[in-house]
Amino acid sequence: MRLFGEAWAWLTAPEQWSGSGSLPERVGEHLGYTLLALLVSAVVAIPLGYVVGHTGRGRELAVALSGAGRALPSLGLLTVLTLLVGIGNADSAATAVFVVLAVPSVLAGAYAGVENVDAAVTDSARAMGMTSWQVLTRVEAPLGLPLLVGGLRSAALQVIATAVLASYVGLGGLGIYIQRGISLRRYEEMLGGAIAIVLLAVVADAVFALLARIAVRIAGGQGTLSAGPPTEGRS
């Protein structure tokens, strides 16, 4: 318990909050890598997930490929990629590693959301004369939104936890405190860094919880338009 007190003292000490390499700067770096990775993985995985969910084809392949990607040890991948592109471009290597980590969750959220829409709903949408594109964009995508947000949520948490690796290739982030704390036996610094990461994850989770609520409302609104209770229950 005393260690937690020391870690708290370390976190709240004024020298942590100003100058170069200060805590806010490290949080900024950490958050920057996380947001960039989420954005890239969303651009890659959401369209892919919608195609898979909408057509019902390629699901096994997508799951296998993205699952295999997630099984790669991140530190090893980061080292190899950084050596490949040169350490001057370490930021792209790190982003790629975090994207590989985030894609499976986002992909699963995207296709599961679309796939789980009741067939009766999509059938009636088609019966109303909607094109395949309209079914996807007006029915399946909005109804699948809660699951998609869930996928983004778990991806964000994984990337926040893994972005400590950025410090291994000269990119800073909150991992600095953990690496340095272990080597110098400054455990209050190590724990302080870890607490900062946990707080970041909790805040991110809260933001996504809010987004999830909004997503459910959107999906619910859409649901009453085309179907009844079954869709409500689902979302």
Next chain:
Amino acid sequence: MTPLRTPRRLAALAAAALLLAACGSGDPLAEPGPTTDGATASGEGTDGPAGTVVVGSQAYYSNEIVAEIYAQVLEDAGFDVERQFQIGQRDVYIAAMENGEVQLLPEYTGNLLQFYDADTEARSSEDVAAALPDALPESLTVLDYAEAQDADSYNVTAEFSAEHGITSLADLAAYEGDITIGGNAELESRPYGPDGLREFYGVDVGFVAIGDSGGPLTKDAIRDGTITMGDIYTADPDLASGDFVTLEDPESMILAQNLVPLLAADLAADLAPVLDPVSAVLTTEELIALNVRSVEEQADAATIATDWLTEQGLLGGTR
């Protein structure tokens, strides 16, 4: 299904518990202590087995080679040896040594001293070695240190050195451009990090944390100019490649890191006659040669150790 499964699960649990209990009583790590104590106490016989010595190593390939050398030379002298290699952090193996689970491990004098005495002023090989016995806890001691060092060193590219005429840290003050140094995250807080460079050599430097302990990432960063100079250990085979120039340290800012056997104090008298001859011939050049065989030939530690000991005539002496 459920009523059938529950008893089975219970049985499995019970079996697991039994297994755990069995492991607990036969803890392999707890055994060597008493055995060796007994052997040391009796200490009879000139060439009979003198008990089991547990040799550990850091999770660093070069350290494992030296640990293997210790292990083989002890086996040759009639000791039973158990290997506990690749123990990660110093915290972990020092704790294991203090409670007798590991009894011998190759250490580096400077880091070992700083572990026990963070504020030490000692820098040179002699001063560091002289300060060690007082700093160590009573249960641990060190034998003679080897000339071989694996210390931190600052390295620039050969082109940078030639272009600006910089071969020593003392030359840096006259350099006009910005200097960024790179190394493990903790270097930023070490006495020979940015603060030391300012204090001893009057240069202000930026810092980039690169976590591979002077490995390929750090070397890449020096080559492509991400950092001006990087911290690489002096026994690194790549330093002989000619790509880099290691800057001299005329003020002795950087802590000496001689290889030294760290061991349980009650074994010192028995092991010194076996290990001292090894330390006597282990120079930095020899250490680099050992590392080269590991890095370039991918030879395993045991083969490298046997070849080296044979070459040095350190095997077969007691038979």
